[in-house]
Amino acid sequence: KKRSKKKNNNIKDITTFYPDGVYPEGEWLNYGQDFNLARTTDEEQRYLKRSKENEQHWNDVRKGAEIHRRVRHNVQNKLQPGMSLTDIANIIENATRKFTGAEDLNTMENPTSQGIGFPTGLSLNHCAAHFTPNAGDTTILRREDVMKVDIGVQVNGNIVDSAWTVTFDHQYDNLLTAVREATYTGIRESGIDVRLTDIGEAIQEVMESYEVEINGKTYAVKPCRNLCGHNIGPYRIHGGKSVPIVKNGDNTKMEEGEHFAIETFGTTGRGYVVPGGEVSHYAKNTDSSAIPSLTKAKQLLHTIDRNFGTLPFCRRYLDRLGEDKYLFALNNLVKQGIVQDYPPLNDVHGSYTAQFEHTILLHPHKMEVVSKGDDY
Numbered sequence: 001k002k003r004s005k006k007k008n009n010n011i012k013d014i015t016t017f018y019p020d021g022v023y024p025e026g027e028w029l030n031y032g033q034d035f036n037l038a039r040t041t042d043e044e045q046r047y048l049k050r051s052k053e054n055e056q057h058w059n060d061v062r063k064g065a066e067i068h069r070r071v072r073h074n075v076q077n078k079l080q081p082g083m084s085l086t087d088i089a090n091i092i093e094n095a096t097r098k099f100t101g102a103e104d105l106n107t108m109e110n111p112t113s114q115g116i117g118f119p120t121g122l123s124l125n126h127c128a129a130h131f132t133p134n135a136g137d138t139t140i141l142r143r144e145d146v147m148k149v150d151i152g153v154q155v156n157g158n159i160v161d162s163a164w165t166v167t168f169d170h171q172y173d174n175l176l177t178a179v180r181e182a183t184y185t186g187i188r189e190s191g192i193d194v195r196l197t198d199i200g201e202a203i204q205e206v207m208e209s210y211e212v213e214i215n216g217k218t219y220a221v222k223p224c225r226n227l228c229g230h231n232i233g234p235y236r237i238h239g240g241k242s243v244p245i246v247k248n249g250d251n252t253k254m255e256e257g258e259h260f261a262i263e264t265f266g267t268t269g270r271g272y273v274v275p276g277g278e279v280s281h282y283a284k285n286t287d288s289s290a291i292p293s294l295t296k297a298k299q300l301l302h303t304i305d306r307n308f309g310t311l312p313f314c315r316r317y318l319d320r321l322g323e324d325k326y327l328f329a330l331n332n333l334v335k336q337g338i339v340q341d342y343p344p345l346n347d348v349h350g351s352y353t354a355q356f357e358h359t360i361l362l363h364p365h366k367m368e369v370v371s372k373g374d375d376y
């Protein structure tokens with residue numbers, strides 16, 4: 001019997017939808033609520049007198065954000081309990097590859113010019129981040145699960161990092177509302193010359209003002225105090241600044257022109273995460289120049305350099321490139337500090353964690369929430 005699978009014709013190179021090559025702007029926010037943070041017209045002039053390469057840069061991020069919105073809308077329409085996490089990851093990653101025209105890294109002139117920004121996070125329940133299935137994983141999404149979907153899209157190294165939380169049971173609604181409102185607060189509090197600790201304090205206050213009843217037990221929602229947002233650099237998912245989600249005394253300031261991922265995590269557990277479980281996420285260390293000792297490790301590092309550069313990757317992407325029996329060599333690269341591993345980050349078993357994340361751009365005159373959609 002012919003499967004009634006209709007082909008989704010809306011998933012193709014995004015340039016067919018934007019023949020003029022100009023991508024939609026995100027949501028604009030004024031800096032700060034009081035007068036002295038509002039940026040005056042000469043900052044606006046500086047933005048408007050934008051240089052060609054600057055405009056190309058912002059347009060690249062906006063292209064990635066539009067792809068991000070379409071990829072997440074596509075999977076949101078398909079998500080059901082009973083699906084395997086592997087199928088969910090492939091739906092997301094194949095759509096990203098199609099929209100960016102990065103379908104086969106082996107045939108691309110420059111495999112890192114655009115495509116997947118980092119591994120698709122599909123972290124369940126007490127696991128808050130950095131889980132994606134490895135080959136052979138048989139995990140099935142269940143009705144009672146709280147799944148954080150964390151998607152990365154990159155265009156010329158400009159990474160759009162945005163995430164939301166999927167549930168099918170309304171008993172988690174207050175947990176999601178707490179985190180969504182905390183993330184929105186973090187976004188509104190961000191701005192040029194703002195201290196990171198002040199953002200964390202504002203996030204924490206909103207997060208802790210919520211409680212949630214799950215399976216008959218009432219919890220005060222807590223921030224996962226050792227998770228944070230971060231600035232983003234070209235081909236660098238973590239630019240060195242961490243945006244705390246609790247008050248932490250870090251007086252480092254946000255600066256004009258920076259890209260930030262503002263993400264908050266709420267939990268019914270202990271309020272902090274620990275690494276645990278099988279590693280799937282890896283990334284080349286930007287500040288390592290060590291040469292691998294093992295021949296197999298040298299060959300693997302060449303594959304990583306060509307296909308990912310300093311972008312994070314996961315084991316499934318190595319499998320897809322035809323790499324085989326690479327685990328010992330990969331662990332050697334990790335031991336030598338050439339590659340960093342990012343294990344899953346978990347609160348206690350039986351707890352529930354939620355996440356919302358957007359990427360923001362600190363223009364001279366206003367903030368642009370570039371990954372904003374009508375979903376979150």
Ligand SMILES: O=S(=O)(c1cccs1)N(Cc1ccc(F)cc1)Cc1ncn[nH]1
Pocket residue numbers: 118119121129130150161227228229230237238241242243261263281282283312313342
């Ligand atoms: O937790 S982080 O390592 C971090 C937070 C603050 C400073 S560094 N991380 C960066 C990252 C690491 C590996 C990836 F594959 C993707 C991203 C944040 C994050 N994970 C998912 N979305 N955003």
Ligand SMILES: [Mn+2]
Pocket residue numbers: 129263
């Ligand atoms: Mn994260």
Ligand SMILES: [Mn+2]
Pocket residue numbers: 150151161162163261263357
């Ligand atoms: Mn993310």
Ligand SMILES: [Mn+2]
Pocket residue numbers: 161229230261263357
């Ligand atoms: Mn992030």
